[in-house]
Amino acid sequence: NSDNEDAKPSENGEETEGLKPVSIVLDWTPNTNHTGLYVAQKQGFFEEQGLDVEILMPGEAGADQLVASGQADFGISAQESITEARVQDIPIVSIGAVIQHNTSGFAAPADRGIQSPADFEGKTYGGWGAPVEEAVIDSLMNQEDADVSKVETINMGNSDYFTAVERGDIDFAWIYYGWTGVEAELRDMELDMLYLTDYSKKLDYYTPVIITNEKKIANDPETIKSFMAAVSQGYEYAIDNPAHAADILIEAVPDLDAELVKASQEWLSPKYQDDAEQWGIQKQEVWENYAGWMYENGLLEEELDAEKAFTNEFLPQ
Amino acid sequence: MSQLIVENIRKSFHKKTVLDDISFTVEDGEFVSLLGPSGSGKSTLFHLIGGLYEPDSGDFYLDGKKITGKRGSISYTPQSPSLFPWRTVLKNIMLGSELFGKPDEQEARVMLEKAGLGGYENAYPHQLSGGMRQRVAFVRSLLSPQSFICLDEPFSALDELTRLEMQKWLLAIWGQNRRSVLFITHSIEEAIFLSDRIIVLSSNPATLKREFKIPFPRPREEDILLTEEFLKWKKEIYQELKVLQ
Amino acid sequence: MSQLIVENIRKSFHKKTVLDDISFTVEDGEFVSLLGPSGSGKSTLFHLIGGLYEPDSGDFYLDGKKITGKRGSISYTPQSPSLFPWRTVLKNIMLGSELFGKPDEQEARVMLEKAGLGGYENAYPHQLSGGMRQRVAFVRSLLSPQSFICLDEPFSALDELTRLEMQKWLLAIWGQNRRSVLFITHSIEEAIFLSDRIIVLSSNPATLKREFKIPFPRPREEDILLTEEFLKWKKEIYQELKVLQ
Amino acid sequence: MHKVIKAGWRPLLVIILLFIIWELSSTFFEIPSWLLPAPSEIWQEGVAGWPNYHHHIWSTIQLTVIGFSIGCIVGLMVAIALHLMPRVREAFYPLMILSQNIPIIVLAPLLVIWFGFGMMPKIIVITLVCFFPIAVSAVDGFRQTSQELIHYMKMAGASKGQIFLKLELPHALPSLFSGLKISATYSVMGAVISEWLGANRGIGVYMTLASSSFRTDRVFVAIFMIMILCMLFFLVIISLEKLFIKWRPKGEGNSK
Amino acid sequence: MHKVIKAGWRPLLVIILLFIIWELSSTFFEIPSWLLPAPSEIWQEGVAGWPNYHHHIWSTIQLTVIGFSIGCIVGLMVAIALHLMPRVREAFYPLMILSQNIPIIVLAPLLVIWFGFGMMPKIIVITLVCFFPIAVSAVDGFRQTSQELIHYMKMAGASKGQIFLKLELPHALPSLFSGLKISATYSVMGAVISEWLGANRGIGVYMTLASSSFRTDRVFVAIFMIMILCMLFFLVIISLEKLFIKWRPKGEGNSK
Numbered sequence A: 001n002s003d004n005e006d007a008k009p010s011e012n013g014e015e016t017e018g019l020k021p022v023s024i025v026l027d028w029t030p031n032t033n034h035t036g037l038y039v040a041q042k043q044g045f046f047e048e049q050g051l052d053v054e055i056l057m058p059g060e061a062g063a064d065q066l067v068a069s070g071q072a073d074f075g076i077s078a079q080e081s082i083t084e085a086r087v088q089d090i091p092i093v094s095i096g097a098v099i100q101h102n103t104s105g106f107a108a109p110a111d112r113g114i115q116s117p118a119d120f121e122g123k124t125y126g127g128w129g130a131p132v133e134e135a136v137i138d139s140l141m142n143q144e145d146a147d148v149s150k151v152e153t154i155n156m157g158n159s160d161y162f163t164a165v166e167r168g169d170i171d172f173a174w175i176y177y178g179w180t181g182v183e184a185e186l187r188d189m190e191l192d193m194l195y196l197t198d199y200s201k202k203l204d205y206y207t208p209v210i211i212t213n214e215k216k217i218a219n220d221p222e223t224i225k226s227f228m229a230a231v232s233q234g235y236e237y238a239i240d241n242p243a244h245a246a247d248i249l250i251e252a253v254p255d256l257d258a259e260l261v262k263a264s265q266e267w268l269s270p271k272y273q274d275d276a277e278q279w280g281i282q283k284q285e286v287w288e289n290y291a292g293w294m295y296e297n298g299l300l301e302e303e304l305d306a307e308k309a310f311t312n313e314f315l316p317q
Numbered sequence B, C: 001m002s003q004l005i006v007e008n009i010r011k012s013f014h015k016k017t018v019l020d021d022i023s024f025t026v027e028d029g030e031f032v033s034l035l036g037p038s039g040s041g042k043s044t045l046f047h048l049i050g051g052l053y054e055p056d057s058g059d060f061y062l063d064g065k066k067i068t069g070k071r072g073s074i075s076y077t078p079q080s081p082s083l084f085p086w087r088t089v090l091k092n093i094m095l096g097s098e099l100f101g102k103p104d105e106q107e108a109r110v111m112l113e114k115a116g117l118g119g120y121e122n123a124y125p126h127q128l129s130g131g132m133r134q135r136v137a138f139v140r141s142l143l144s145p146q147s148f149i150c151l152d153e154p155f156s157a158l159d160e161l162t163r164l165e166m167q168k169w170l171l172a173i174w175g176q177n178r179r180s181v182l183f184i185t186h187s188i189e190e191a192i193f194l195s196d197r198i199i200v201l202s203s204n205p206a207t208l209k210r211e212f213k214i215p216f217p218r219p220r221e222e223d224i225l226l227t228e229e230f231l232k233w234k235k236e237i238y239q240e241l242k243v244l245q
Numbered sequence D, E: 001m002h003k004v005i006k007a008g009w010r011p012l013l014v015i016i017l018l019f020i021i022w023e024l025s026s027t028f029f030e031i032p033s034w035l036l037p038a039p040s041e042i043w044q045e046g047v048a049g050w051p052n053y054h055h056h057i058w059s060t061i062q063l064t065v066i067g068f069s070i071g072c073i074v075g076l077m078v079a080i081a082l083h084l085m086p087r088v089r090e091a092f093y094p095l096m097i098l099s100q101n102i103p104i105i106v107l108a109p110l111l112v113i114w115f116g117f118g119m120m121p122k123i124i125v126i127t128l129v130c131f132f133p134i135a136v137s138a139v140d141g142f143r144q145t146s147q148e149l150i151h152y153m154k155m156a157g158a159s160k161g162q163i164f165l166k167l168e169l170p171h172a173l174p175s176l177f178s179g180l181k182i183s184a185t186y187s188v189m190g191a192v193i194s195e196w197l198g199a200n201r202g203i204g205v206y207m208t209l210a211s212s213s214f215r216t217d218r219v220f221v222a223i224f225m226i227m228i229l230c231m232l233f234f235l236v237i238i239s240l241e242k243l244f245i246k247w248r249p250k251g252e253g254n255s256k
């Protein structure tokens, strides 16, 4: 039944009847992290599973609480948030990793000469003021016996990366390469990128992930299963057809910059599944590692029960 | 039918007594004038009758009903015209009757014409002269439905001829409907010409000083202004006021 | 030294002519009164002299200098007191002199006392009676430094005795400093008692109707009010006004 | 028409001047367009992108009009209630002020959690933004009515309601319009902010998308859209003001 | 003191009542504390966390006071300029309105580009938020001065400056205070928002951190801090108003 996918109408039209309406809240504005969802929508994978999916932007609200409170069925989040949220007894569970490995890291324009964490010394870091940032930088610098107290930190609030580094107020910041890094490539701006995964195994956490709440898992596992089946299909399609997947995203959200989406998709598609045997799989040790690291660094008030924070059971067998 | 009884009224502002034990009666259909030095408390007495504030002691009765502190029982021309700047002359004069739900534009226009303000129906107060504003306020109170009228120096800003016109008009209206009128003025002549009775108030605090019953027959014509008797009355009242100061 | 020449003044509002070709002179130290029907344009003439608006044609000269449309050359009592509600009585009367940088509190207090307002220095306008407010506005213009004074019905809200007091006071001040005065009133008696000359304006539009030179010698006492000659003048002017309507 | 041109040329000149300075300094200082695009680039994008974003504008206009209307009504009602019922004023005035201090960012998730993703939470946000200036100015306007006129009305036997309707309300109109002007100005921003609560359409959405894909030119197109909308709303309020407040002395007696 | 208690008990009662309802419904409906913590929990965190956050409060107060003061001055100056120079008003009034419609989110990067991450951009944001209501109300207040009194002043030879200082300014005071009240209310929020532009301290920073680590109780502590600050500012303005506007008829003639 996959040969007539392309012919399927993307609009939900009259055929909506009989489909189960579910909603998913994004973590930010639509971007290539979400391509699989849009592909599943456009290619009719959701419909095949009997679902009518509405993709919502979270605005300022953020996905976690919305999903936890049941206003939305699913959401996009990240392991860091979920870890902190679960410690605060917020009942959300990760049901699939969108990207296998952490693609975030510290980026600096090449002219700042930051080749390794040791070079952070004497430089200015632009962040949003969370304790976790200092801890991460500290972890990285520790390995090279550098001193975190020699890094100046500025809270750059909502300012965008390029503005801040270009003006010279900051030297490096924490970015996702798949979006901001790719944009830099498009602008012919040379970046030195230090991925977290290159320096600490413990910091190779899942970001982003798909979440739902515990109640949903208890009451309606079938829907979750169908949903994840379609989403997997969507991401697999995006892995195989990056160019077409990018087009689908651009068509769904025409206000995005097409060039950036295409380049970013090209970069990101191979990273979705990466070395895992299946898209979306999560490992307990990743959850334990990161939570343990946070706890050690005083970023968590109690230890995380990693087993309850994620599950692979809804991924297609 | 409207008889006003003023009974032992006392009023002070911030410990300064303004009215001290004022009592008098305005009979039904009577025209009574109040005379008294500037600042003696005449306007204050009107405010008390109208229920704007309550007297410290004493009571007012209109037709036997106690109206102390009750509003809306009298029709009133304030000392300063108090017109609404955003209303045209016509709308301003209909205000009093509007409050009681029976504005009559036709009558209002006729009245304006009589007050010498024909053609100013749609003017705003700021386009009128001082005397014209005062006439507007006067017409407004004439158009109010209450049968007891209190007029606070309604003609002070008018030239003598216009003033005479207005006085004659007031007498004519009063003669027709026999509303009772309580009238404040500083002109002794005006008081004599219009009133059945003149009440003279003293000052600091105001007490009832003396009453004069004016015996001229009704209807009165302006020629009485020149009679010997008129002058006699005028002198007597003037002397009475003079003693006050 | 202040002589005012009014030369061929014309003014209309929205095509309605109010003043039509008015010319007269107020000599230095002279006391001139303006009489005319309500709404004839007396206050408008003051506004023009004071430079509030410009006349459509014609000019004013003060001591030979053209002051058409120029402000601040006269001291002025408006028809309605126009006191500042947020200023006390004392602060209000000092306003005129304040504008020219020489407020004299001592003098102000003395003047207030003379106006019968001693003890009200710190009262706000809303605590005063109508006549008291008018006196405040009058004192304010007396305290202004200009030597030409324009008074627009300054005593209309006063009882006859207080009015007489004020008139005598005004004459005394005028006798001392020989300021020139232009005075609007509706009281023919007042005009005769105070003025060297009386100018009668007609109405719709106002034109200069007639001038009367009042021959009573100075200083005048109140007893002239009762003389035959005074009555004769009064009748004559009254007749003149009567023809206007 | 002539009047409009006569009143409008000065601000237009200033604005055009600003644009010229901006354009010139863009070229002169070689400001990269992703940092601050030149007006000409913004104009190009504005023209070229019109088919992509015009539906966003409609959606925002709708939201603004609905929200502003509700905000005005609420503001006026609140002001009337506070004015006519001194007890209520004492008790609720502080609460009204507090209502202005719940950061929208914090309120947003709560509103979405309580009311879902529909119109409701958005309209609440705009209303919250709009009602306050109206309520404050109206209350102050009511309170400043000339005592002389109030005295007259009371003496004339006017009821509390009549004093309010015939005297205090018309007297407060100029002040009320001050409030309306402030609110109208905020309403468009309020609508844009409310769209950040989660919407699929609207200038707010367009702007976030543009911003997150680093399309600075589009961000500026959005800003100009907001500004133009805002000016339009403001003009509407000013026209209404002219319509309602006719009596103010003008011409002769007025130096302006 | 007695007066304060007398005026304050009603709103206090309402607020206490609201808290009780909130507390009860928290327990009754078992609202999870990450969604909406009960007042008692917030109180506990507020007391326990004091040493952690009091420096944030000071920093915000500083920012607010500086920003508000500058905003007031700018607002008043703008109003005076617009009022006294009709030409300037025509040209710049529209610009003033436009200034209220640049979304802070968009302005932020620009401000940062121009002024870096220091105090400057933050103060600009607060000023931008505060000056507008003051300017609008002041301009409207100036314009509504009684024509009668203006006529008197002109006839008396007052210069434009004297008419302004002695008549229009005192006359506009009540209206100006309307604006100040609106602005004071916004100033604290303005400061908090400006802290999101990038600050290391302040209630805004404390709140974002609390929010990102899902400490809803702390978020509410922050909200209450903002509200309390705001009430304090408002009270200061009201006291100033009482101090400056003494003449309003009270007592006898006043029914309230």
Ligand SMILES: Nc1ncnc2c1ncn2[C@@H]1O[C@H](COP(=O)(O)OP(=O)(O)OP(=O)(O)O)[C@@H](O)[C@H]1O
Residues within 6 Å of the ligand: B013, B014, B018, B036, B037, B038, B039, B040, B041, B042, B043, B044, B045, B079, C126, C127, C128, C129, C130, C131, C132, C157, C159, E252, E253
């Ligand atoms: N609201 C008030 N507060 C304080 N004192 C007041 C108030 N109203 C009136 N007074 C005082 O009461 C006295 C009488 O005032 P009122 O207006 O009754 O005088 P009046 O007889 O009408 O004088 P006039 O003939 O000048 O109008 C005055 O001394 C005045 O100062």
Ligand SMILES: Nc1ncnc2c1ncn2[C@@H]1O[C@H](COP(=O)(O)OP(=O)(O)OP(=O)(O)O)[C@@H](O)[C@H]1O
Residues within 6 Å of the ligand: B126, B127, B128, B129, B130, B131, B132, B157, B159, C013, C014, C018, C036, C037, C038, C039, C040, C041, C042, C043, C044, C045, C079, D252, D253
């Ligand atoms: N601002 C204005 N706009 C239009 N018409 C006006 C204006 N001011 C005055 N008028 C008209 O000019 C005429 C003269 O008014 P003015 O105030 O000069 O009369 P007046 O002689 O002072 O009368 P009164 O004795 O009643 O004070 C009136 O008919 C009035 O309607």
Ligand SMILES: [Mg+2]
Residues within 6 Å of the ligand: B042, B043, B044, B079, B152, C129, C130, C131
């Ligand atoms: Mg009186």
Ligand SMILES: [Mg+2]
Residues within 6 Å of the ligand: B129, B130, B131, C042, C043, C044, C079, C152
């Ligand atoms: Mg006049």
